[in-house]
Amino acid sequence: MIENKEISALFHLIDDPDEEVYSTVSDKLISFGKDIIPNLEDLWENTTNEEIQERIESLIHKLHFRDLTEDFIHWKNNDGSLLQGAILIARYHYPEMQTTQVLQEIEKLRRNIWLELNRYLTPLEQITVFTSILYNYYKQQGVEIAYEHPEDFLINKTLETKKGNAISNGIIYLILCEILDIPVKAINLPRQFILAHFDPQFEMIESVAHNSEKILFYIDPLNGQIYSHKDVENYFKRISVPPTNSYFKPMDNKRVIQFLLEELSKCFDDDRNRYKMQELLSLVTLLDE
Template identity: 35%
Template sequence: MRKSRLKALIDLLDDPDNLVFESVERELLKENYSIIPALEEKWENSFDETCQERIENLIQDLQFKKTKNLLKSWMFSREKDLLEGFLTIDRFQYPDVNQAGVRHKIEKLKNEVWLELNDSLTLLEKTTILNHFLFNIHGFSINHNNLQSPQNCYLNQLLDTKKGNPLSLSLFYTIVARQLGLPARFTDFPKNPLIAIVDGDLAKRVHGKDTPSDVLFYINASNKGSIASRKEVNYHLKKNNYTPVEKFIEPLSDLSFIHRLLETLCDSFRSVGFAEKEERIEELLSLFKGTMGEK
């Protein structure tokens, strides 16, 4: 859109006629995120509360539109980088999130752990060292005092407060683990996910050539990275009548991981009564229809 036309439309945002505003709104929402600075300038120079409210709503709509497009692009990308997916969800609440700053914090943390690792260590030993740094030294934990807060679902908040929910903490753990070369995968264990360490060849050597799974062991990020065997996990599921067992302990795709994070965020907004945000998260969830069979 030409600058002159954009300016003319924005100047009409304070028109008292609702029909004029609705027409202007439709035109502006056809545009992308790039027009937000012009809208912000209009807001700063306006003394009309109605106009300012209209601009605020328009900006939120445009920001959501960008987040939705970014999520869609991530979903259909070849790599589906998990950190990128997590940061895309951050943009829902924090459209100007400092992604470079988030990446720097994770890189710094990863390097701390990496200095303590060497090739002679087993995957179990490397996991134990990672657990020590994340949970003992840095103090990451579940936010039991306010578990339903939507803030628990955002990576930037997790890094700032060291508090999250089972999904966000597991996502964060998986991202750091992978950057350290650990083959970490998501499993949709009931109530909170478990992180599976997966190595098919090693699993056959450790558990026998007839083992039905490539999983070596499981990590519970919600409990300071406690480690469980397949036998222990199977016992818990059968004892609590969860069937089929494989549904809850076999690794799923990163697409499923982000989908579950959005479901958790949706539940959080519902629990605190933010109906409008809940509806928008449901709109993001609708993008996943027909894609969840991917492994």
């Protein structure tokens, strides 16, 4: 903990009913950075006033969020991996989380899949092996998107419980493909989070009439089911939307993380938590700046 007379004086003003005074005190305390968190936690434990406790919790949250924002700037500026981006989002909800367990689980999955792959397998055979290990051997389950369950969107809880929605399962799938150098990318199909296995030479393919021509087949990350071009054509007919080129363009890591932030923010669309929604959407904007 930081020993500082100024901090002690500020703590005596933390319950000031004047919002302007409290705002000044709050800004000053936040300026000390995350090193002041142990002081705030100690103050929380030694007060019975619920209003003061709520103010302390708010201050701690702001300090964590400021720290997280700086980490997102670093991630963006250094073309961070999808794994690191997903971990940063999980830290929004679990600021004290240790990443070791996440990294160990990903490595365990990577190794199990890698041991079963070989260069003689066709792309479809590769994905069949990959999917079987993830969903049958490892028992990863898919659940429908439910905005009342924010943990379903977070990589640490998805790995821990072996249960995730299409987005969190899909991000784990993409992370493993990124590590194993398998050309699977998320694409921007309307109302879906779907993965596509691109032709291994798709970046070298000359201009084609439609981006879908670079795709071999599609993968539903909810359960690993494989879809053909005909299945996707029928989906567009069913929803009465023309299959424009942009829907088949691969999403980069930044866009996938932005999409996860946007969807997670919908979990906090109520009066009590709307500030969380706004914070998450501010990170989306930050990644575009």
